[in-house]
Amino acid sequence: xxxxxxxxxxxxxxxxxxxxxxxxxxxxxxxxxxxxxxxxxxxxxxxxxxxxxxxxxxxxxxxxxxxxxxxxxxxxxxxxxxxxxxxxxxxxxxxxxxxxxxxxxxxxxxxxxxxxxxxxxxxxxxxxxxxxxxxxxxxxxxxxxxxxxxxxxxxxxxxxxxxxxxxxxxxxxxxxxxxxxxxxxxxxxxxxxxxxxxxxxxxxxxxxxxxxxxxxxxxxxxxxxxxxxxxxxxxxxxxxxxxxxxxxxxxxxxxxxxxxxxxxxxxxxxxxxxxxxxxxxxxxxxxxxxxxxxxxxxxxxxxxxxxxxxxxxxxxxxxxxxxxxxxxxxxxxxxxxxxxxxxxxxxxxxxxxxxxxxxxxxxxxxxxxxxxxxxxxxxxxxxxxxxxxxxxxxxxxxxxxxxxxxxxxxxxxxxxxxxxxxxxxxxxxxxxxxxxxxxxxxxxxxxxxxxxxxxxxxxxxxxxxxxxxxxxxxxxxxxxxxxxxxxxxxxxxxxxxxxxxxxxxxxxxxxxxxxxxxxxxxxxxxxxxxxxx
Amino acid sequence: xxxxxxxxxxxxxxxxxxxxxxxxxxxxxxxxxxxxxxxxxxxxxxxxxxxxxxxxxxxxxxxxxxxxx
Numbered sequence: 001x002x003x004x005x006x007x008x009x010x011x012x013x014x015x016x017x018x019x020x021x022x023x024x025x026x027x028x029x030x031x032x033x034x035x036x037x038x039x040x041x042x043x044x045x046x047x048x049x050x051x052x053x054x055x056x057x058x059x060x061x062x063x064x065x066x067x068x069x070x071x072x073x074x075x076x077x078x079x080x081x082x083x084x085x086x087x088x089x090x091x092x093x094x095x096x097x098x099x100x101x102x103x104x105x106x107x108x109x110x111x112x113x114x115x116x117x118x119x120x121x122x123x124x125x126x127x128x129x130x131x132x133x134x135x136x137x138x139x140x141x142x143x144x145x146x147x148x149x150x151x152x153x154x155x156x157x158x159x160x161x162x163x164x165x166x167x168x169x170x171x172x173x174x175x176x177x178x179x180x181x182x183x184x185x186x187x188x189x190x191x192x193x194x195x196x197x198x199x200x201x202x203x204x205x206x207x208x209x210x211x212x213x214x215x216x217x218x219x220x221x222x223x224x225x226x227x228x229x230x231x232x233x234x235x236x237x238x239x240x241x242x243x244x245x246x247x248x249x250x251x252x253x254x255x256x257x258x259x260x261x262x263x264x265x266x267x268x269x270x271x272x273x274x275x276x277x278x279x280x281x282x283x284x285x286x287x288x289x290x291x292x293x294x295x296x297x298x299x300x301x302x303x304x305x306x307x308x309x310x311x312x313x314x315x316x317x318x319x320x321x322x323x324x325x326x327x328x329x330x331x332x333x334x335x336x337x338x339x340x341x342x343x344x345x346x347x348x349x350x351x352x353x354x355x356x357x358x359x360x361x362x363x364x365x366x367x368x369x370x371x372x373x374x375x376x377x378x379x380x381x382x383x384x385x386x387x388x389x390x391x392x393x394x395x396x397x398x399x400x401x402x403x404x405x406x407x408x409x410x411x412x413x414x415x416x417x418x419x420x421x422x423x424x425x426x427x428x429x430x431x432x433x434x435x436x437x438x439x440x441x442x443x444x445x446x447x448x449x450x451x452x453x454x455x456x457x458x459x460x461x462x463x464x465x466x467x468x469x470x471x472x473x474x475x476x477x478x479x480x481x482x483x484x485x486x487x488x489x490x491x492x493x494x495x496x497x498x499x500x501x502x503x504x505x506x507x508x509x510x511x512x513x514x515x516x517x518x519x520x521x522x523x524x525x526x527x528x529x530x531x532x533x
Numbered sequence: 534x535x536x537x538x539x540x541x542x543x544x545x546x547x548x549x550x551x552x553x554x555x556x557x558x559x560x561x562x563x564x565x566x567x568x569x570x571x572x573x574x575x576x577x578x579x580x581x582x583x584x585x586x587x588x589x590x591x592x593x594x595x596x597x598x599x600x601x602x
Contacts, residue, residue: 216544216602220535262575291594295538295601311579 005351012354019361020131026368027138033374033381034141037419038109038151042102044420046428046448048518050494052153053447054080054460056101058087060451063094069240069247072467076441077459077478079251081466084240085199086155099451104153111161112150115328116140118161122168122299123335127343135364136335142371143327144275144402145320148417156321159200164328166192170210171298174217186221190228197233201252202309206325207233209305213298255466258316265314267410272310272323275402278367279334286337299336303329316469317462319412320402338363372401375419394418395519420518427517431491434524438488443505445493446522458487461496468498479504485527492523541597548591556584 047053058068058080068080068087080087086107093103120137128136140146150157170189176182193210196203207229215222240248273280287300306326313322338360345353376385377397384390390399393407398418403409428448435442436453444450447457459478467473475498481487482504490509495502509525516522539547559580563572573581594602 216539218536218538223535260574260576260579262579265579291590292541292597296544308583311583314575 009349009354012357016357016361023361023364023368024131024135027135027142030142031138034147040419041151042105047446049152049416055153057447057457059090059094060099062087063091067244069244069251073477076456079460079463081251081255081463082155083198085195086158101153105151108157109151111157115161115164118164118168119332122332123339126336126339128335128339129342132335132338136331140328140331144371144373144400145324146327147373148414149321155199159196159203160324160328162192162196162199163203163206163325167298167302194233205305205309209302213301216296254472255470257470261314264412265311268313268320268412271402271410275371276330278363278370279330282337282363283330283333286333299333303333313412319414374399396421424518427515431515440486440488442489443487444491465496465498482508490525493520538601540599541594541602544602545591545594548587552584552587552591
């Protein structure tokens with residue numbers, strides 16, 4: 001090595017440290033953005049993302065010792081379409097605090113932070129030097145998708161947390177020398193996969209990835225995991241089906257077969273790559289390296305399985321959240337790949353190792369730029385946005401690089417991420433007051449207004465639509481109530497009811513007023529006067 | 534056999550087998566479900582593409598021999 005090369009290497013090392021600190025600082029900024037958004041949502045007492053209210057209803061039903069998978073043909077026509085674990089975790093809080101979105105959103109936030117911590121831990125365990133581990137964990141939180149779904153009262157991030165923990169637990173199973181410790185790790189991994197699957201059905205892909213990885217490393221172990229999961233998961237499944245007279249099967253499996261739109265999946269795939277490409281490319285390159293030159297790690301197998309789940313995002317009702325497992329796998333694999341690259345380069349002091357030193361932080365800096373999102377009107381981000389001349393392209397001053405400058409985004413990308421305002425809270429309170437004052441039951445597309453007004457939550461519209469699309473819903477009783485004009489008030493937001501229900505609403509109810517909350521128009525309908533055709 | 538890691542060639546064979554069976558299975562949906570109309574749907578086409586890719590990856594692993602996968 002010449003003196004010039006040595007000098008170049010030394011400078012590259014200095015630049016590496018400086019740039020990695022810069023990347024860490026930027027990604028830490030996204031953690032602050034995430035926590036600001038989470039704190040805002042936790043204080044917001046109404047539905048924010050479509051479906052949050054019905055997840056709260058599931059929690060409340062469990063807290064009363066009732067199943068959420070019910071016959072939708074009888075009043076109150078309600079059923080859940082999700083597995084129970086997230087809602088069960090929230091039950092103690094429901095006993096303490098009653099109907100509130102705060103604890104579910106806090107649980108979602110915590111799950112996101114734990115998943116990020118698990119990613120950082122795995123990179124560090126793999127030998128990730130210095131800042132690479134925290135940078136990998138923070139990169140997960142910095143993703144636009146993870147940002148906007150993390151703090152919701154939805155079960156998705158809890159599933160990703162359990163998946164990540166399971167993968168990290170099982171990664172080094174075969175390297176564990178101590179038999180007792182290995183057995184404990186195996187059971188822990190299996191339990192975490194079961195937890196993920198009973199949080200959301202999409203975790204099936206992670207289960208398959210874990211089985212495939214263990215089978216590759218030691219076929220008997222892979223078969224043991226497959227049999228263990230089939231027996232335990234299948235046993236719980238059978239018990240739930242029997243205990244709910246088949247409603248568990250009908251509502252969570254049969255009703256979830258939906259129309260597939262390849263354009264939606266393609267749009268979301270492009271968006272995922274566009275935002276996360278700086279990490280996707282190194283992760284995929286490392287996957288190819290392991291496949292052809294090294295040995296496959298569980299992280300590589302997981303990324304492949306997670307990408308397959310991402311392709312299901314073209315399903316009706318699916319969205320960018322279907323890529324969240326792939327984002328976790330990408331951050332993990334990119335971190336581990338960079339770790340290996342640095343380890344292979346260390347001590348060589350060649351031009352190639354100097355370039356590797358420079359490349360790695362630049363990838364994370366590029367990523368930090370690609371996922372840019374922040375509130376532009378809220379301190380302390382407002383001054384930062386003004387300095388960078390970042391102009392909002394979403395509601396309430398949010399800038400989100402997942403959208404075009406005009407605010408457009410591909411179908412399936414959730415139109416959320418903005419902070420709520422006092423005006424939104426006032427609009428929600430007005431809606432609750434109207435629901436409380438209405439005579440008889442109220443049919444609302446969001447559950448919060450009825451919950452806070454102390455009225456029955458009637459129906460879960462998207463589940464009715466899921467069932468109707470599969471020819472599994474007749475709706476006679478609900479249609480009769482609509483014809484009888486039994487509902488004192490109807491509140492529509494997106495019109496996700498089956499066509500026959502919407503038609504009956506149009507025939508028997510008339511528009512009354514529109515109240516805007518949170519960027520959505522809530523259209524209120526009152527019963528048409530008697531004898532009106 | 535059940536205690537030793539798969540070799541690259543074994544993994545390749547397994548992928549070729551999985552992809553081929555999957556490919557035929559996806560095509561067979563139309564043959565078995567007589568009520569379906571309109572040929573291959575978008576989800577089916579995607580699944581066929583994925584199965585084809587699995588076969589190609591499997592074939593590419595075959596020459597790599599007994600190195601552990």
